[in-house]
Amino acid sequence: MSAVTIETTTAVDRPADTARPVHAPIPLARVAGVELRKMFDTRSGFWLMASIGITALLATGAVILFAPNDELTYETFATAIGFPIAVILPMVAILAVTGEWSQRTGLTTFTLVPHRERVITAKLLVAVGVGVVSMFVAGVIGALGNILGTAITGTDTIWNVSAVEFSYIILANVLGMLIGFMLGVLIRNSPGAIVGYFVYSFLLPTLSLLLASSQQWFEDIQLWIDFNFAQGALFEGEMSGEAWAQLATAGTLWLVIPLAVGLGLVMRSEVK
Amino acid sequence: MITIDSLTRKYGDFTAVDNVTFEARTGRVTGFLGPNGAGKSTTMRVMVGLTPPTSGSALIDGRRFADLPNPGREVGVLLDASAQHAGRTGREILTIAQRTMGLPKGSVDAMLERVSLTDNEANRRVRNYSLGMRQRLGIATALIGDPHVLILDEPANGLDPAGIRWMRDLLRGYANRGGTVLLSSHLLHEIEVIADDLVVIGNGRIVAQGTKSELLEAAGTVVRSDDLPGLVRALDAAGHSGTPYADGALRTDADASTIGKVALAAGVALTELRAADGAGLEEMFLELTADTQREGVAA
Incomplete structure (x- = not known):
């Protein structure tokens, strides 16, 4: 009883608490959790994510059905799976950003978290995380395909993708996602950014190739300024010191600078 | 706040x-x-x-x-x-x-x-x-x-x-x-x-x-009479103008007590006398924003 009395007294002795409760700031992990959820919670988002696994399965099946027996190696599976995923992952990154503008959800998102850099950081972390996890999922699907395929044909199971090569492929895909992310923050419109991605990834390299074939001076510097070309070494699994330098130089030009511009625009742009 | x-x-x-x-x-x-x-x-x-x-x-x-x-x-x-x-x-x-x-x-x-x-x-x-x-x-x-x-x-x-x-x-x-x-x-x-x-x-x-009451007070009074022309003349004579209001009523800026006295002096029977409400806000709104209305409504 005495304890109760003391408690009551303490409560009464306190000055009348008219102040409202002080709320804790929103941790970044919570924002990231919400952003992850938002990638899956629409039909289009769900199927985009599911398409990573689905295309990996389809590509694996196609390799088992159509590849000649002597080419039934892990590398063949990895290449077949890698191509569709390299296109899908940037779309995931693009839509994670542009949806806030194209679907106008930013009105709520940036009101509940009025520091846009935190939302954008969370989106970036989640997108890269999804990319890395997807690569491992694809890697496992490819491995199962390799075991199954060689068991069917009765040939030796060949594991000819090293951990280093796999990590380069992951890096290349993360770079692809960052390109998507960059186009997302720069263009902030879903169709526009997707078109931008195809121009960036398929039209520009072609133009660069044409230019290099006709202009000697451009061919000499192409590896230093053509980002797509500079990433080639990642897929070949041979990264020399020079190749890293070329990747960094071309990446600064085609990824870091436009990303910085895009982030600046996101921070200042009006959300309507 | x-x-x-x-x-x-x-x-x-x-x-x-x-x-x-x-x-x-x-x-x-x-x-x-x-x-x-x-x-x-x-x-x-x-x-x-x-x-x-x-x-x-x-x-x-x-x-x-x-x-x-x-x-x-x-x-x-x-x-x-x-x-x-x-x-x-x-x-x-x-x-x-x-x-x-x-x-x-x-x-x-x-x-x-x-x-x-x-x-x-x-x-x-x-x-x-x-x-x-x-x-x-x-x-x-x-x-x-x-x-x-x-x-x-x-x-x-x-x-x-x-x-x-x-x-x-x-x-x-x-x-x-x-x-x-x-x-x-x-x-x-x-x-x-x-x-x-x-x-x-x-x-x-x-x-x-x-406050709403302050602003709507400024919106005036609605008055109705079976002898509206007589009322308008009396109000004019007393220096108050009125604008036509819904259903043949009159809205004026004068307060209810002034109108009552004017009507009594002029011998005009009133059938309604009240502060402009619902439409008062509308009137006030249109009047205040007249310059900015797309339709150019003059209140």
Whole structure:
């Protein structure tokens, strides 16, 4: 009883608490959790994510059905799976950003978290995380395909993708996602950014190739300024010191600078 | 409390919000009125940090919105009920808000019930929602964090009469419990019924502000008589002009007591004498914003 009395007294002795409760700031992990959820919670988002696994399965099946027996190696599976995923992952990154503008959800998102850099950081972390996890999922699907395929044909199971090569492929895909992310923050419109991605990834390299074939001076510097070309070494699994330098130089030009511009625009742009 | 101080927002040469200063006080419902494009929405967007001001400030309880640690717990915002991902369900949209604010899971169901969205409706995707259902969902998103300030842009838009009554009671209750409510609307009757204070904006500038009773007092008196021409003559003679009002009544700026005396002296029997109300706000609104109306209505 005495304890109760003391408690009551303490409560009464306190000055009348008219102040409202002080709320804790929103941790970044919570924002990231919400952003992850938002990638899956629409039909289009769900199927985009599911398409990573689905295309990996389809590509694996196609390799088992159509590849000649002597080419039934892990590398063949990895290449077949890698191509569709390299296109899908940037779309995931693009839509994670542009949806806030194209679907106008930013009105709520940036009101509940009025520091846009935190939302954008969370989106970036989640997108890269999804990319890395997807690569491992694809890697496992490819491995199962390799075991199954060689068991069917009765040939030796060949594991000819090293951990280093796999990590380069992951890096290349993360770079692809960052390109998507960059186009997302720069263009902030879903169709526009997707078109931008195809121009960036398929039209520009072609133009660069044409230019290099006709202009000697451009061919000499192409590896230093053509980002797509500079990433080639990642897929070949041979990264020399020079190749890293070329990747960094071309990446600064085609990824870091436009990303910085895009982030600046996101921070200042009006959300309507 | 919301404090807007010398707020200006320019787009190039165009000034959308021009040196606006007003307060939305605690425990009161403040109605924010103005014609389309007057700057209401821009002002509200500046309040919640979606649009940076060119100059001036907008503070919530003395703090910038961006400095609130968990804004959804302090300020409920509904700017545009249609600004939702059409592919998400209503429940999912509310869950995103609940997660972001770090609220208990049960709050989603409690809030859906509070805004009268059934389970079946909550599980439908928003693209299949009517405007009224979107408004209810938007209001749920604004209320779920149990904030003490509400900023609502046209919340009654698309609601049915029962919904409008519900919204009115809800906002009244909020203010009565010590909350601050700022709502914009072009539904003048709604504003007139619910607002304690009014802020009228036109062409980005404030053209009038004060308590509703102050502002409507200035809107004049409505008088009716079977001998209207006689009444008009008498009022003219006494130096009061009148403008025709609905159903052959007359609206004048003179107060009721003056009119009563004039009518008595002139021997004109009055059939009605009252302060201009419902249409008073409309008259006041049109008069105050006459220069800014697209239709160029002269009040």
